[in-house]
Amino acid sequence: MSFEKFIFYIFSLVLIFAATMVITRRNPVHAVLFLVLAFFNAAGLWMLLEAEFLALVLVLVYVGAVMVLFLFVVMMLDVDVAEMRAGFMKNLPVGLLIGAAMIIELLMVVGPKYFGLDKFAAPVKHAADFSNTEALGMLLYTDYLYPFEIAAVILLVAIIAAISLTLRRRPDRKYIDISKQLAAKKADRLRVVKMESEK
């Protein structure tokens, strides 16, 4: 076994272990932390594929940003584990059936029969100074310019959607509008009441 293969198996085994732990842990915080471990190992696998940029982005974006957000959400929500598991036994047979069907289908197609080295030659190894990021950038801004632009529009829509769903003007807020204050006149605030003078 070459060293590379050895590394591959280590990353893969830890990845599978971590993924199993994610869905079996009772404590949601532990599950999130195992997911972080799974992401790190996936990044390691991408490194082996020479996809350095993607590997780094996975760590930076998913581990650095998304998972931290996840932890926040888990902390904020009051997750009742017992309640979540209430329907577990009832739905188990259906779940097992669908899961088994999926696994059998997967075993039928994923393997050397259809994806073997004779069908797809192994990619050529690049020299150490080959810039993966540059190659990705070239592809993204030429051949895939159109999808790239659409992705930008999708992000814009996400911003609009998030703001329009969360921004509300509360009537009871203590907000000071300076121009309104300056525009206030004496007549707006002051009322002179004529009264009979007391004797």
Place this chain on the structure above:
Amino acid sequence: MEFDNSQLMTMLPEIVMLTGALLVLLVDLMVRDSDRMWPYALTLGTLLAAFAAAVSVGGGSSEIILGGNYVRDAMGDSLKGALLLIAIPLFIYAREGLRKMDEWRTEYLTLGLFSILGMMIMISANGFIALYLGLELLTLSLYALVAYCRDSSKGAEAAMKYFVLGALASGLLLYGISMIYGATGKIDFPGIMQQIAADNTGDNTIFVFGMVFVVIGIAFKFGAVPFHMWMPDVYQGSSTPVTLLIGSLPKIAAVAIALRVLAGAMESLHQDWYMMLVILAILSMALGNIVAIAQQNIKRMLAYSTISHVGFIFLGILSGTDEGYRAAMFYAVVYALMAVGAFGILIALDRKGVVVDQLHQLKGLNDRHPWLALTMLLIMFSMAGVPPTVGFWAKLFVLEAVVSIDMWWLAVIAVFFSIIGAFYYIRVVKFMYFDKPIDDEPVVVGGAAQTMLAVNGLAVLLFGLFPVLVFGLMKL
């Protein structure tokens, strides 16, 4: 790849739409008026300009540009044109409805325009990447719109359901796409078609495996049985102006992607996919038409009616002939026209503080507003497939396509279920014309919406008398 600026002219409709949507966003910031006339006028202007652009760059032989991601061809031209034209009455009705609900904000216009842009991208996608991104643009805008009325807990629940099931469908679709990409090494439709045709091993298990997931993904977006669970809840949960958008135009885009993927990229696998569509079509027609009978809520009833119409659209696609594909396109366009009209009438009947969504609220409509009742009558007859309305021709053309490939039994099943379906459409007519009104409040409709509804109803009749006006434009 050489980048050529002159290529950009080909995608002028999309460029106009994007620019228009961004302008609406900016104008809303600059111009402060409570009635939002400027963004509204700009929205309608954008739709007209995009339609004009689509007409001016349309026609002629098909062109594939931008690295094989974008295709402009006769099918795209006709569907895009129909989409943009039907979008105009849609926004007019939506304004009417949102103003009655005191929810008239520019976000509806912006998100609506972006969702239409997403549909246009789907229609002219020439590869799985553009197709998927267009789909996401469409559905992301729709998720936000379903939750548009922020104080409605039903809307939030519907949005959540739609989002979770939509994400699941996207996952299945992506899984299928990844399998096909893995098997063929190509991501663009012509490339995949060549690879599948060139495959001489005689074993197409892997293509079929990927295709199953892609078909499920598409069926989810169409709302075909058994992937229809989200439709009734989302139709009912969102406010009528939003249901108007969800329930009409996306079907045109869905037909486009089904034809691009199944009839284009996987043409040589027709033997494998047509049986799946047969099952989806029969289940959709059966469940849609039968369950709709039991509904008291009109929006739920129309959701089940949509499911049955989806079954009919699949009949056209599964025939695998050019005539069948044209019939499916025609059906989707006609359906969008009818659905916009039907929801438009519900909006017209709304009042401040009163939402019309129960069947009995339509009772005696003829005494209260004869024009609206007549329009609703035309649309209901058209949905049921009664001549001389356009819905009759739509059903006839798909049945003709099924008969032409010697599937008589399927045509008989379709006719059987559409007769069952006629019951609940005609019940609406009975309520409007033969029952006493339960409230005597006058119906207040804005001038623009009222005129547009009349035009919409008459269009259903006119295209029924001269179906070639629309069918002649449906080219492949």
